Amino acid sequence: xxxxxxxKQVPDTAATMTVENGVISWGDAPLIxxxxxxxxxxxxxxxxxxxxxxxxxxCLGKEEETEAIKHALAMGADAAxxxxxxxxxxxxxxxxxxxxxxxxxxxxxxxxxxFGQQSVDTDTGLLPVQVARVLGWPSLTLVSKxxxxxxxxxxxxxxxxxxxxxxxxxxxxxxxMSVTKDYGEPRYPSFMGIRKASKAEYPVWSLGDLGIEAPTxxxxxxxxxxxxxxxxxxxxxxxxxxxxxxxxxxxxxxAEKVL
Amino acid sequence: MTKKILxxxxxFHGKVQPSSWEGLGLAAAIAEDSGGETAALILGEGIxxxxxxxxxxxxxxxxxxxxxxxxxxxxxxxxDMVKKAAESFQPDLILFPSTTRGRTLAGMAAVDLNTGxxxxxxxxxxxxxxxxxxxxxxxxxxxxxxxxxxxxxxxTFRPRAFDKPEPDAGRSGTVTELxxxxxxxxxxxxxxxxxxKDQGVNLxxxxxxxxxxxxxALNPNLEAPADLDxxxxxxxxxxxxxxxxxxxxxxxxxxxxxxxAAVDAGYIIYDHQVGQTxxxxxxxxxxxxxxxxxxxHLAGMRSSQVIVAINKxxxxxxxxxxxxxxxxxxxxxxxPLTEALKSYLDQ
Numbered sequence: 001x002x003x004x005x006x007x008k009q010v011p012d013t014a015a016t017m018t019v020e021n022g023v024i025s026w027g028d029a030p031l032i033x034x035x036x037x038x039x040x041x042x043x044x045x046x047x048x049x050x051x052x053x054x055x056x057x058x059c060l061g062k063e064e065e066t067e068a069i070k071h072a073l074a075m076g077a078d079a080a081x082x083x084x085x086x087x088x089x090x091x092x093x094x095x096x097x098x099x100x101x102x103x104x105x106x107x108x109x110x111x112x113x114x115f116g117q118q119s120v121d122t123d124t125g126l127l128p129v130q131v132a133r134v135l136g137w138p139s140l141t142l143v144s145k146x147x148x149x150x151x152x153x154x155x156x157x158x159x160x161x162x163x164x165x166x167x168x169x170x171x172x173x174x175x176x177m178s179v180t181k182d183y184g185e186p187r188y189p190s191f192m193g194i195r196k197a198s199k200a201e202y203p204v205w206s207l208g209d210l211g212i213e214a215p216t217x218x219x220x221x222x223x224x225x226x227x228x229x230x231x232x233x234x235x236x237x238x239x240x241x242x243x244x245x246x247x248x249x250x251x252x253x254x255a256e257k258v259l
Numbered sequence: 260m261t262k263k264i265l266x267x268x269x270x271f272h273g274k275v276q277p278s279s280w281e282g283l284g285l286a287a288a289i290a291e292d293s294g295g296e297t298a299a300l301i302l303g304e305g306i307x308x309x310x311x312x313x314x315x316x317x318x319x320x321x322x323x324x325x326x327x328x329x330x331x332x333x334x335x336x337x338x339d340m341v342k343k344a345a346e347s348f349q350p351d352l353i354l355f356p357s358t359t360r361g362r363t364l365a366g367m368a369a370v371d372l373n374t375g376x377x378x379x380x381x382x383x384x385x386x387x388x389x390x391x392x393x394x395x396x397x398x399x400x401x402x403x404x405x406x407x408x409x410x411x412x413x414x415t416f417r418p419r420a421f422d423k424p425e426p427d428a429g430r431s432g433t434v435t436e437l438x439x440x441x442x443x444x445x446x447x448x449x450x451x452x453x454x455x456k457d458q459g460v461n462l463x464x465x466x467x468x469x470x471x472x473x474x475x476a477l478n479p480n481l482e483a484p485a486d487l488d489x490x491x492x493x494x495x496x497x498x499x500x501x502x503x504x505x506x507x508x509x510x511x512x513x514x515x516x517x518x519x520a521a522v523d524a525g526y527i528i529y530d531h532q533v534g535q536t537x538x539x540x541x542x543x544x545x546x547x548x549x550x551x552x553x554x555x556h557l558a559g560m561r562s563s564q565v566i567v568a569i570n571k572x573x574x575x576x577x578x579x580x581x582x583x584x585x586x587x588x589x590x591x592x593x594x595p596l597t598e599a600l601k602s603y604l605d606q
């Protein structure tokens with residue numbers, strides 16, 4: 001199976017985010033692979049271990065944003081491709097999905113394109129849907145379990161989550177899939193993997209390399225801001241016993257019309 | 260400017276996701292201010308009776324496709340119908356609830372209609388020339404204002420961000436049936452089986468959430484069976500702790516949440532995780548039990564109206580965000596709290 005995993009670099013989830021002069025800052029927090037993408041890499045590596053093939057990590061970002069690609073390679077991905085172009089600054093979802101679809105076609109012959117369920121920065125979760133739609137492939141989002149793969153027949157069976165429970169879906173390959181945390185813990189990169197990844201070379205493609213023009217983005221962000229800090233006065237509920245504290249809390253909740 | 264708004268009613272096997280009605284309420288508010296009109300879009304099988312419900316919730320018109328092809332959740336044929344409805348109604352704005360299906364179909368509609376999509380919107384300002392949408396980013400650590408330069412604008416709105424309209428049985432409207440013209444096997448994907456879960460209360464729709472963290476496994480008065488290893492004993496204790504969280508949730512009609520630490524330790528399934536890599540929620544009341552308040556968890560729940568923290572560590576960061584704090588062991592406090600609430604609510 002030829003698998004492409006789309007990965008993204010994001011600030012560590014422990015970062016305190018601020019806005020300085022209209023620019024988003026994460027202070028000196030480290031940059032990491034989007035945590036959700038690790039599950040997608042894990043799924044890809046397990047699939048090729050079981051069915052043969054190779055895994056290519058694909059990242060759309062600035063050329064120096066290497067953390068996600070390096071992590072995927074260190075986990076065991078065989079190759080990587082970076083798509084980077086100054087014209088992609090401020091790109092919206094639709095445009096990003098068109099660019100990724102072009103890169104997936106240029107890499108060629110993919111059986112499966114994997115994503116994490118969403119990125120922890122913009123949280124849209126739209127790319128696995130939109131890339132699939134652009135390519136005209138089935139979109140299998142929020143997959144928690146890969147039930148069955150018949151790579152030779154070109155079929156996959158997965159369990160998808162939704163509010164009401166799960167759906168087991170049969171889909172033809174190629175397909176685009178996003179993987180949730182329920183899939184299972186991603187592996188840690190091995191020492192050898194980290195060494196290999198630090199020396200890995202991979203192509204950086206511009207829009208010209210993809211043979212597409214700079215997409216125009218419909219959605220723009222005229223303003224980012226920090227949420228207003230609610231002034232919270234914490235009241236510690238008194239009481240000598242748990243029963244007293246419980247009773248006092250209930251009375252407070254009633255008095256403030258929370259209940 | 261006159262606005263035509265199409266609002267998607269998200270249903271599965273005839274059961275509507277409650278946030279769908281919030282979309283119709285929002286659509287009606289925009290239509291009223293702009294002298295525009297609203298339409299609901301309902302896709303599925305055996306869903307005819309939902310048309311009237313949509314009209315009662317504010318739709319002037321209903322587009323409806325009722326066909327076996329649309330029975331389960333297969334995004335591709337559903338998206339085809341969204342496109343068809345959009346071509347027929349020519350909306351300026353298409354609203355979807357930010358549910359699993361809503362997000363998926365919004366993304367696909369944006370591709371099909373070659374337009375922009377703004378997700379998880381919590382505030383919408385349509386007073387000016389362009390619609391300005393506000394949405395959380397970085398799980399609510401920051402907010403972004405968004406505008407879209409193409410039409411129709413596609414928006415998904417976060418459940419509970421907009422008011423749910425009171426249904427008005429006196430409203431009337433028209434129903435237009437969309438032709439599906441697809442054989443069931445003309446769709447590439449097939450649903451092999453469905454595993455419906457015991458739903459309880461959905462975190463995103465819940466007005467009250469009771470959450471448990473690492474502390475649920477730390478009952479000092481509980482001894483795990485001797486044949487369990489350390490990890491299994493930990494999970495065993497946590498299950499007892501979460502049972503107390505569940506009792507309180509039941510008494511309040513609340514949803515059950517959890518911190519990442521509790522999920523990662525195997526105390527409860529990921530469905531319940533609140534935070535940056537879980538669900539972002541904003542209930543009226545959030546009761547955090549044995550949760551210290553890591554920044555990733557706070558990001559996911561700090562917009563709750565009232566936060567109650569129960570923690571034995573008086574220095575836990577969660578207390579800085581809580582309106583009410585109870586310092587003590589949750590295992591001692593939860594049972595009398597549940598009883599006290601029950602006797603109040605029974606009155």
